Amino acid sequence: MTAPQPASSPLTPHPSRILGIDPGLRLTGFGIIEQAGQTLTYVASGVIKSGEGELPQRLGVLFAGINEVIATYQPDTCAIEIVFVNVNPQSTLLLGQARGAAICAAVSHQLSVAEYTALQIKQAVVGHGKAAKEQVQEMVKRLLNLPVAPTADAADALACAITHAHGSRLGKHSTAGYRVRGGRLV
Helix, strand or coil, X not given: CCCCCCCCCCCCCCCEEEEEEECCCCEEEEEEEEEECCEEEEEEEEEEECCCCCXXXXXXXXXXXXXXXXXXHCCCEEEEECCCCCCCHHHHHHHHHHHHHHHXXXXXXXXXXXXXXXXXXXXXXXXXXXXXXXXXHHHHHHHCCCCCCCCHHHHHHHHHHHHHHHHHHCCCCCCCCCCEECCEEC
16 A cells, blocks of 8 residues: 655746836836746846827827737736926926826736835835946846846836835735835835
């Protein structure tokens, strides 16, 4: 008679795809990572260029571009950077409209959308909220084992996705109810 064998290994977690978005009217960065347990894997990244022309057409280009990224890579969730208040209120409004186009594209595909400030993203990826763009690019390269650092906009989008992955491992799927104190999310 053979004794029952114990389970040899725990079940491998089902991977989840996260779309990170760094909104901008001229250039919107996107990054897709896959999360399986504590392992993060690079899938794709790039930028969507809205070109020149009237605002409605440029927003339409961003909306269509995010739709195409979602259709191509089939993410399970979306994380987007929150707009900061700029010195120029007009620039802030335009950035907010670009962000709205990206959020609408994600929601039109029934994706949940988590929002993170630049401070939260830099804190999660680099370790402090005052990190320079080059530091974010280098840490994204290291965290995802990339041969070269991605462009600034793509790195910011990937960093947003990484932030969401780190938060989901801790059970913090959104930033609602959290505050930043001393550069840390509390």
